[in-house]
Amino acid sequence: MVVCGDDGLTQRLATELRYVYHQRIVVVAPGDQEEATETGAVPSRVARLLRRSGGPVAQDTRWGPVPPSWHIASHAPTEAALLRAGVERAAALALLYEDDETNLRAALAARRLNPGLRLVVRMYNRKLGQHLEELLDQAALLSAPGTDRALLDASTTVLSDADTAAPALAASAVAGTSKVVQADGVLLRAAERTPPGRGETPDPGLCTLALLSSTTADPAGAEGSDASGSHGPLLLPDDRAVASAAGRGSVVLETVRYAGPALSARRLARRGAPLRALFSSRLRWALACIVASVLGLTLTTMLLTEADLLHAAYVTLLDLFSINDPAIGAPVTHQILQLLTGLVGLALLPLLVAGALEALGTFRAAGALRRPPRGLAGHVVLLGLGKIGSRVLARLRELDIPVVCVEEDADARGIPLARSLGIPVVLGDVTEAGVLEAAKIHRAHALLALTSSDTTNLEATLYGRTVKPDLRVALRLYDDDFATVVYRTLRTAHPEALTRSRSVTHLAAPAFAGAMMGRQILGAIPVERKVLLFAALSVADHPPFEGRTVSEAFRAGAWRVLALDTASPAARRPDLASAHQDGERPQLLWDLHPGYVLRPEDRVVIAATRGGLAELLGGRRTEAGR
Numbered sequence: 001m002v003v004c005g006d007d008g009l010t011q012r013l014a015t016e017l018r019y020v021y022h023q024r025i026v027v028v029a030p031g032d033q034e035e036a037t038e039t040g041a042v043p044s045r046v047a048r049l050l051r052r053s054g055g056p057v058a059q060d061t062r063w064g065p066v067p068p069s070w071h072i073a074s075h076a077p078t079e080a081a082l083l084r085a086g087v088e089r090a091a092a093l094a095l096l097y098e099d100d101e102t103n104l105r106a107a108l109a110a111r112r113l114n115p116g117l118r119l120v121v122r123m124y125n126r127k128l129g130q131h132l133e134e135l136l137d138q139a140a141l142l143s144a145p146g147t148d149r150a151l152l153d154a155s156t157t158v159l160s161d162a163d164t165a166a167p168a169l170a171a172s173a174v175a176g177t178s179k180v181v182q183a184d185g186v187l188l189r190a191a192e193r194t195p196p197g198r199g200e201t202p203d204p205g206l207c208t209l210a211l212l213s214s215t216t217a218d219p220a221g222a223e224g225s226d227a228s229g230s231h232g233p234l235l236l237p238d239d240r241a242v243a244s245a246a247g248r249g250s251v252v253l254e255t256v257r258y259a260g261p262a263l264s265a266r267r268l269a270r271r272g273a274p275l276r277a278l279f280s281s282r283l284r285w286a287l288a289c290i291v292a293s294v295l296g297l298t299l300t301t302m303l304l305t306e307a308d309l310l311h312a313a314y315v316t317l318l319d320l321f322s323i324n325d326p327a328i329g330a331p332v333t334h335q336i337l338q339l340l341t342g343l344v345g346l347a348l349l350p351l352l353v354a355g356a357l358e359a360l361g362t363f364r365a366a367g368a369l370r371r372p373p374r375g376l377a378g379h380v381v382l383l384g385l386g387k388i389g390s391r392v393l394a395r396l397r398e399l400d401i402p403v404v405c406v407e408e409d410a411d412a413r414g415i416p417l418a419r420s421l422g423i424p425v426v427l428g429d430v431t432e433a434g435v436l437e438a439a440k441i442h443r444a445h446a447l448l449a450l451t452s453s454d455t456t457n458l459e460a461t462l463y464g465r466t467v468k469p470d471l472r473v474a475l476r477l478y479d480d481d482f483a484t485v486v487y488r489t490l491r492t493a494h495p496e497a498l499t500r501s502r503s504v505t506h507l508a509a510p511a512f513a514g515a516m517m518g519r520q521i522l523g524a525i526p527v528e529r530k531v532l533l534f535a536a537l538s539v540a541d542h543p544p545f546e547g548r549t550v551s552e553a554f555r556a557g558a559w560r561v562l563a564l565d566t567a568s569p570a571a572r573r574p575d576l577a578s579a580h581q582d583g584e585r586p587q588l589l590w591d592l593h594p595g596y597v598l599r600p601e602d603r604v605v606i607a608a609t610r611g612g613l614a615e616l617l618g619g620r621r622t623e624a625g626r
Contacts, residue, residue: 012509097122207253210237297340442467531609537604
């Protein structure tokens with residue numbers, strides 16, 4: 001397998017494929033020499049991580065010794081670099097560059113070299129990603145006209161690390177929400193449950209996904225990673241383990257029907273300048289008094305001159321704008337009435353000028369960034385509006401959660417999104433005094449630190465905790481060892497507050513690895529510092545499922561069948577991760593009877609650990625080789 005990229009996701013994915021799935025890996029990444037060498041001989045960042053990575057995962061030798069890995073030093077995924085990596089003989093290729101255009105060019109070149117190659121492409125632009133699969137299929141058909149189109153439809157997967165990690169990042173900081181994965185228009189929600197009291201029966205939901213660490217409430221305890229041993233979280237436990245887990249919290253899978261991010265009339269109105277914002281309240285009251293005065297003068301004119309309403313209003317307006325003839329020789333009451341009307345006209349002129357200036361200022365500010373309202377409280381402060389922050393902002397806004405963003409770069413990727421949604425934004429460096437105060441951090445409910453700098457995220461988190469010790473915090477950190485130290489330190493210093501450290505590459509790598517192995521990954525849900533994968537697969541390709549009941553196919557700590565695709569094989573939608581279109585009926589059956597016998601033509605949705613998914617794929621390869 002070939003992995004091409006230039007950032008942390010490349011390192012994570014190569015490690016995942018090598019040590020979890022035991023695949024031979026060729027990494028194409030920037031290096032010091034333009035030649036192929038073993039990763040242990042290249043002093044590059046990718047090679048160093050591949051050599052030292054894994055910890056307890058690297059020691060898992062159930063599938064034999066860890067195969068060698070090679071590194072191709074190249075600053076771009078050119079056709080020559082792909083040929084040196086052996087892409088024409090490879091089973092799968094991952095293109096993980098942050099530039100969508102670079103990934104697209106390399107994907108087209110790889111398709112020409114190997115039409116049957118399984119492609120996994122990292123793509124931030126969603127619209128471009130939707131059309132990419134069809135484009136690559138057409139390129140393959142031009143290179144090999146006899147290629148089976150059904151095979152091509154299953155050989156290209158477009159994923160976004162930002163979309164994969166955004167639900168978990170948003171859920172880490174928001175009370176009342178949970179980690180979510182979308183499948184066929186249904187949101188799968190992993191809800192954390194506290195240990196049940198004596199005599200209480202907890203709601204099992206669809207199933208119990210995990211048991212939390214036995215030391216999760218102990219500040220000095222394990223951090224919930226693979227190094228936690230028996231004290232760490234237990235993924236996909238059986239009923240006996242759940243019943244005997246006294247005092248341990250659990251993660252339960254629930255389903256929530258998703259209606260889509262439909263905008264209400266109130267939110268649509270905020271896209272422009274609302275009418276009530278054109279004029280201030282004082283100006284509106286002044287105009288109301290002027291209108292009342294004009295009506296009063298009109299009625300008085302009717303009573304004194306016995307004129308009809310239309311004529312009295314006409315005469316009053318002429319006097320109001322000082323264009324009527326002087327009432328010389330008229331009764332004294334008529335003269336006094338004309339003078340009063342002129343005085344009202346004098347008061348009206350500055351009001352008209354002020355109203356015009358206020359309206360002009362409102363329209364000019366309609367496209368500008370909003371400032372946080374004066375009385376805002378209970379909101380989420382989001383630091384960073386880059387690739388990850390903008391995706392998380394969209395998720396939070398779909399849930400109608402109040403958000404205040406802080407961004408240093410006025411031209412950041414998420415600034416136009418915040419402006420269009422009417423989200424308040426504070427422009428400034430979070431490490432400078434007064435910036436977080438402007439975001440009302442002292443009245444915020446949660447802080448999401450998602451900038452690309454670990455030190456910036458940590459500094460903002462520490463300062464936020466000094467202002468509000470019980471602040472709920474989720475910070476994005478790249479280095480796992482550093483994240484573990486930060487997590488333990490913050491939990492010890494503030495045991496009463498919720499602290500979460502998240503790595504985007506750590507959350508996204510399992511989904512990319514599963515897609516390279518030929519599985520449609522619907523999403524990944526973090527359980528403390530472990531990850532559960534949700535995948536759609538065909539029963540015919542996996543002997544542990546074929547001919548067995550749902551309960552017999554369950555393996556504790558490895559995998560569990562969650563749902564059945566009820567559509568016929570010819571009518572199945574290839575992408576279950578997206579919501580079904582209007583008028584389409586849902587395909588997935590979640591209330592699956594334990595005694596249902598899985599048939600070869602069935603497609604199921606499973607929850608699996610990384611090792612469990614690797615074992616399923618290993619079993620498939622073993623069966624195919626007999």
